[in-house]
Amino acid sequence: MDLKAKIPSPTVKRLSLYFRELGERRAVDSDATMSSRQLGDALGFSDAQVRKDLAFVGQLGHPGVGYSVTLLHDNLRRILGRDRSWEAALVGAGNIGRALLSYRRFEVQNFHITRVFDNNPATIGSTISERSVLDISELERELADAGTHLGIIAVPAQDAQAIAERLIGVGVGGILNFAPRRLEVDESVAVLNVDFSLTLEQLAFQVNLGRNDPAREGESS
Amino acid sequence: MDLKAKIPSPTVKRLSLYFRELGERRAVDSDATMSSRQLGDALGFSDAQVRKDLAFVGQLGHPGVGYSVTLLHDNLRRILGRDRSWEAALVGAGNIGRALLSYRRFEVQNFHITRVFDNNPATIGSTISERSVLDISELERELADAGTHLGIIAVPAQDAQAIAERLIGVGVGGILNFAPRRLEVDESVAVLNVDFSLTLEQLAFQVNLGRNDPAREGESS
DNA sequence: TCATGTGAAAGAATTCACAGCA
DNA sequence: TGCTGTGAATTCTTTCACATGA
Numbered sequence: 001m002d003l004k005a006k007i008p009s010p011t012v013k014r015l016s017l018y019f020r021e022l023g024e025r026r027a028v029d030s031d032a033t034m035s036s037r038q039l040g041d042a043l044g045f046s047d048a049q050v051r052k053d054l055a056f057v058g059q060l061g062h063p064g065v066g067y068s069v070t071l072l073h074d075n076l077r078r079i080l081g082r083d084r085s086w087e088a089a090l091v092g093a094g095n096i097g098r099a100l101l102s103y104r105r106f107e108v109q110n111f112h113i114t115r116v117f118d119n120n121p122a123t124i125g126s127t128i129s130e131r132s133v134l135d136i137s138e139l140e141r142e143l144a145d146a147g148t149h150l151g152i153i154a155v156p157a158q159d160a161q162a163i164a165e166r167l168i169g170v171g172v173g174g175i176l177n178f179a180p181r182r183l184e185v186d187e188s189v190a191v192l193n194v195d196f197s198l199t200l201e202q203l204a205f206q207v208n209l210g211r212n213d214p215a216r217e218g219e220s221s
Numbered sequence: 222m223d224l225k226a227k228i229p230s231p232t233v234k235r236l237s238l239y240f241r242e243l244g245e246r247r248a249v250d251s252d253a254t255m256s257s258r259q260l261g262d263a264l265g266f267s268d269a270q271v272r273k274d275l276a277f278v279g280q281l282g283h284p285g286v287g288y289s290v291t292l293l294h295d296n297l298r299r300i301l302g303r304d305r306s307w308e309a310a311l312v313g314a315g316n317i318g319r320a321l322l323s324y325r326r327f328e329v330q331n332f333h334i335t336r337v338f339d340n341n342p343a344t345i346g347s348t349i350s351e352r353s354v355l356d357i358s359e360l361e362r363e364l365a366d367a368g369t370h371l372g373i374i375a376v377p378a379q380d381a382q383a384i385a386e387r388l389i390g391v392g393v394g395g396i397l398n399f400a401p402r403r404l405e406v407d408e409s410v411a412v413l414n415v416d417f418s419l420t421l422e423q424l425a426f427q428v429n430l431g432r433n434d435p436a437r438e439g440e441s442s
Numbered sequence: 443t444c445a446t447g448t449g450a451a452a453g454a455a456t457t458c459a460c461a462g463c464a
Numbered sequence: 465t466g467c468t469g470t471g472a473a474t475t476c477t478t479t480c481a482c483a484t485g486a
Contacts, residue, residue: 081429174428190427206411208302
C-alpha cells in the first residue's frame with residue numbers, strides 16, 4: 001500500500017523484533033494494545049525509537065491508547081513479506097546445513113527448504129530431516145522452473161562464489177551465505193552473510209577490553 | 222598500548238574482515254604490502270573507509286607504499302584479542318550446538334569449546350565431536366574454577382535467560398546467544414545474538430520489494 | 443492524563459578532498 | 465606519482481521535545 005519509501009536497514013531489523021513480540025502477545029490476548037513504551041521495554045529500545053520505526057508502517061497508533069496488537073502485527077506481516085511462502089534451496093549438507101534443515105522454526109514461519117544439494121557422493125541420495133540430498137550437478141535441472149526464491153549457501157569458502165552464480169543463474173532473488181567469503185553478485189540480488197567466526201571475534205573483542213558498550217549490548221549480529 | 226579510544230562497532234566488524242584478508246595474503250607472501258584500495262576492493266569497502274578504520278589501529282601505513290601485511294596483521298591480532306586463547310562453554314547440544322562443535326575453523330582461531338552441557342538424559346554422557354556431554358545440573362560445579370571466558374547458548378528460547386544467568390554466575394564475560402530471545406544481563410557482560418529467523422526475514426524483506434539496496438548488499442548480518 | 447506522530451537537534455558513520463610524505 | 469592520514473562535508477540514525485488527539 002504505502003511502503004514506497006525505503007525503510008532503513010536498522011529499522012527493518014527492529015520491525016522483525018516487533019513482529020515477533022507482537023505475535024507472542026497476540027497469542028495470549030488478541031484484543032490487547034501496546035504502547036511504544038511497552039514494546040520498547042520488552043526489547044530494549046526507547047519509546048521514541050519504536051514510534052519512529054512504526055511510522056514507516058503507517059499511522060496505526062491511537063494517542064492515549066497505543067497500538068492494537070492485532071492490527072500492527074498484521075501490517076508488519078505484510079510489510080515484512082511474511083504473508084507469503086518462501087521456498088529456499090540449500091547447498092551444502094554439512095553441519096550447518098543439517099542444523100538448518102532441522103530448525104523447526106523455519107517451517108512455522110513459512111520458510112521452506114525444498115531442495116538440498118551436496119557434492120559428497122557419500123551424502124548424495126541420503127535423507128536428512130525428510131529431504132533427500134541431491135547431486136549438486138543437478139542444481140540447474142532441479143531448480144530451472146522451480147521458482148525457488150532463496151538460496152542458502154553452506155559450503156566451504158572456496159566454492160561459495162561459484163554456487164552463488166549458479167543459484168542466481170536459476171533465478172533466486174536472495175542468498176543467505178554461511179561461507180566466510182564475500183560474494184560478488186549483481187546488485188539486484190540480495191545477500192546476507194552469517195559468519196560465526198566473525199561473530200565470535202566481535203564478542204572476544206568486546207570482552208577483551210572494549211569494556212562492553214552498553215548501547216550495543218543487545219545487538220543482533 | 223593505544224586503543225584507549227573506543228572503536229566504533231561497525232569498524233570492529235571490518236577490522237575482523239581485514240584481519241582475515243591479511244592472514245590469507247600473508248600466507249602467500251609474508252613480505253607483501255597492501256594499499257587501502259587493494260584491501261578495500263577485496264572486501265567491498267572504499268579506500269577511505271579502510272584508512273579511517275586502520276587509523277584506530279595506529280599509524281602503520283607508509284605513504285606511497287601502503288601497509289605491511291605482516292605488521293598490520295600482527296597489530297590487528299593484538300587489538301582483536303586474537304593473541305590469546307578463548308575457552309567457551311556450550312549449553313545445548315541440539316542441532317546448532319552440534320554444528321558449532323564440529324566447526325573446525327574455531328580451533329584454528331584459538332576458540333575452544335571445552336565443555337558441553339545439555340538437559341536431555343538421552344544426550345548426556347554421549348560424545349559429540351570428541352567432547353562428552355555433561356548434565357546441565359553440573360554447570361556450576363564444572364565451571365566454578367575453570368576460568369571459562371565465553372558462554373554459548375543454544376537452548377530453546379524459554380530457557381535462555383536462566384542459562385545466561387547461570388553462566389554469568391560462574392564468571393563468563395561474554396555470551397553468544399542463538400536463542401531468539403533478548404537476554405537481560407548486566408552491562409558488564411557482552412552479549413551477541415545470532416538469530417537465523419531474523420536473518421532470513423531480513424533477506425525476505427529485501428527480496429520482497431525493498432529492491433535490494435546496493436549499499437547494504439554485502440552486509441554481514 | 444496518556445500516548446502518538448513528527449519536526450528539530452544531536453550524534454554516528456561514511457565519504458570527500460587534499461596536504462604531505464616516499 | 466602513489467598512497468597515507470585527517471579535517472571538513474555529508475549522509476544516516478537516534479534522541480529530544482512538544483503539538484495534538486483520545
